[in-house]
Each structure stands twice: as C-alpha cells, then as structure tokens.
Amino acid sequence: MALERTFSIIKPDAVAKNHIGAIYNRFESAGLKIVASKMVHLSQEKAEGFYAEHSERPFFGALVSFMTSGPVMVQVLEGENAVLKNREIMGATNPAEALAGTLRADYADSIDENAVHGSDAVESAAREIAYFFSDEEICPRTR
Ligand code: RTP
Numbered sequence: 001m002a003l004e005r006t007f008s009i010i011k012p013d014a015v016a017k018n019h020i021g022a023i024y025n026r027f028e029s030a031g032l033k034i035v036a037s038k039m040v041h042l043s044q045e046k047a048e049g050f051y052a053e054h055s056e057r058p059f060f061g062a063l064v065s066f067m068t069s070g071p072v073m074v075q076v077l078e079g080e081n082a083v084l085k086n087r088e089i090m091g092a093t094n095p096a097e098a099l100a101g102t103l104r105a106d107y108a109d110s111i112d113e114n115a116v117h118g119s120d121a122v123e124s125a126a127r128e129i130a131y132f133f134s135d136e137e138i139c140p141r142t143r
C-alpha cells in the first residue's frame with residue numbers, strides 16, 4: 001500500500017446544490033484525509049489550463065463554461081492508494097453508468113455536470129495539486 005495524495009474538485013453543480021459537507025463526509029468515511037481545501041471561482045483561463053488535455057475535444061467549450069459557472073471547492077486528499085480510492089468513491093464519468101453509492105450516482109445529473117473531479121494518476125495528481133496549491137497551503141497531519 002502506498003500513501004498518496006490526490007487532487008479533487010467539487011464542481012459548480014454540487015456546490016450549488018449544497019452537497020459540500022455530504023461529499024467531504026464520503027471522503028473522510030473512506031479514510032481519506034483533507035490536507036488542503038479552499039473555495040474558488042475559476043476564471044476561463046484557469047479552467048482552460050486545467051483541462052488543457054481536452055482542448056481538442058468537442059465538449060471542451062461546454063466543460064469550461066460549466067466549470068466557470070459558479071464556485072468550486074478544491075481539495076487535496078491524502079491516504080493509502082488515494083488516487084484510485086477517490087476514483088472509486090466518485091464512480092464513472094457518466095452518472096448513468098456509475099455504481100450505486102458513488103458520488104456521481106448520488107449527486108450528478110449528467111456527464112456534463114458530474115459533481116466531482118479526481119486525478120486519474122499519481123503524476124497528474126502532483127501536477128493538479130501544484131496548479132491550485134502552494135506548499136504552504138498543504139497541511140500534513142501530525143496526529
Ligand atoms: P474529471 O477529469 O472531471 O475527473 O472526469 P473524468 O476523468 O472521469 O473524465 P475525463 O475524460 O477526464 O473528462 C473530463 C470531463 O469532461 C466531461 N466529458 N464530457 N460529453 C462527453 O463525452 C464528455 N466526456 C467527458 C465530463 O464532465 C468529465 O468529467
């Protein structure tokens with residue numbers, strides 16, 4: 001088992017529906033620790049940079065428009081196998097395909113507005129964490 005960090009976003013749809021606490025509860029119940037957290041309203045430039053890998057995809061414009069439509073919560077989650085564990089908690093990208101009990105099954109309405117983001121690998125997690133947080137904003141637990 002590996003102690004990992006992953007990057008998570010509670011997207012504008014879930015923030016608007018007041019699900020921040022419920023989603024944080026899922027992370028904590030699964031043994032993931034929140035070691036950094038803040039609310040931000042993404043600029044178009046910030047959202048485009050975050051999803052740069054999708055810039056040629058047909059849904060890119062809609063994705064950026066959605067991600068800038070309201071505030072999001074960004075957080076760093078730490079725990080054993082945190083990257084994969086968070087992806088399991090989230091469920092499939094398309095909520096219609098997400099397993100029962102996952103965040104997207106319970107809180108997402110569509111593939112375009114799907115409640116949460118989570119890094120897909122340790123390498124992308126490190127890049128995404130650095131895109132949003134300075135070292136001083138991350139608080140490792142001592143107890
Ligand atoms: P995320 O990056 O947001 O955690 O989601 P993901 O890994 O499960 O999915 P990804 O392939 O990285 O796609 C990023 C976001 O783009 C939207 N999307 N729409 N209409 C479509 O076919 C489509 N495919 C992807 C989703 O909102 C997805 O979360």
Ligand code: MG
Pocket residue numbers: 118120
């Ligand atoms: Mg992704």
